[in-house]
Amino acid sequence: MDDADPLRIRPMTLADCDRVSEIRVLGWQFAYRGLMPQPFLDALSAAADAERRRARFAESDGSVLNLVASVGDEIIGWAALGPYREGELRTEDAELYALYLDPKHVGTGAGRALMQEALRRAAALGHDHVYLWVVRGNARARRFYERAGFRADGVEEPYEVEGVLVPEVRYVRELSG
Numbered sequence: 561m562d563d564a565d566p567l568r569i570r571p572m573t574l575a576d577c578d579r580v581s582e583i584r585v586l587g588w589q590f591a592y593r594g595l596m597p598q599p600f601l602d603a604l605s606a607a608a609d610a611e612r613r614r615a616r617f618a619e620s621d622g623s624v625l626n627l628v629a630s631v632g633d634e635i636i637g638w639a640a641l642g643p644y645r646e647g648e649l650r651t652e653d654a655e656l657y658a659l660y661l662d663p664k665h666v667g668t669g670a671g672r673a674l675m676q677e678a679l680r681r682a683a684a685l686g687h688d689h690v691y692l693w694v695v696r697g698n699a700r701a702r703r704f705y706e707r708a709g710f711r712a713d714g715v716e717e718p719y720e721v722e723g724v725l726v727p728e729v730r731y732v733r734e735l736s737g
Contacts (some may be wrong), residue, residue, distance in 0.1 A: 565632040572626035579635040581610035587660030637661040654687040683735045696727040
């Protein structure tokens with residue numbers, strides 16, 4: 561990133577779904593290598609993900625905020641934020657459902673800027689806390705979230721991927737006070 565093409569963060573549009581899905585798949589393959597079954601990661605399809613994403617986007621009730629980060633005309637990151645899900649119930653708190661960058665842009669500050677904007681918007685919506693789930697073994701992501709003010713709150717749940725249990729840790733950040 562340079563001064564000629566500053567990082568911009570804006571709400572995602574339907575037209576962004578293909579690139580967002582590409583970033584999500586690349587992000588999973590980058591972040592979860594060695595943490596999830598490799599055949600599962602290799603089989604991820606950006607085209608199939610984009611189809612699901614377009615359907616979700618079209619059916620959205622507006623409760624989920626999708627943001628994209630771009631440099632020039634290239635979308636390089638995506639974040640999704642909405643109500644915290646306690647089982648099937650939605651609470652007054654927020655949840656960061658996803659934050660992914662094109663792996664070529666990891667370490668550039670784009671993820672930090674995307675996180676800051678998601679947190680700013682969560683606070684503006686009146687949320688007191690933001691939760692997220694992270695794979696226990698994903699040390700890079702855990703450091704990133706901890707630097708952003710999140711802390712593990714002691715809650716863990718397994719996430720099943722092709723019969724393999726992948727432990728996830730819940731993180732929380734207080735927005736008020």
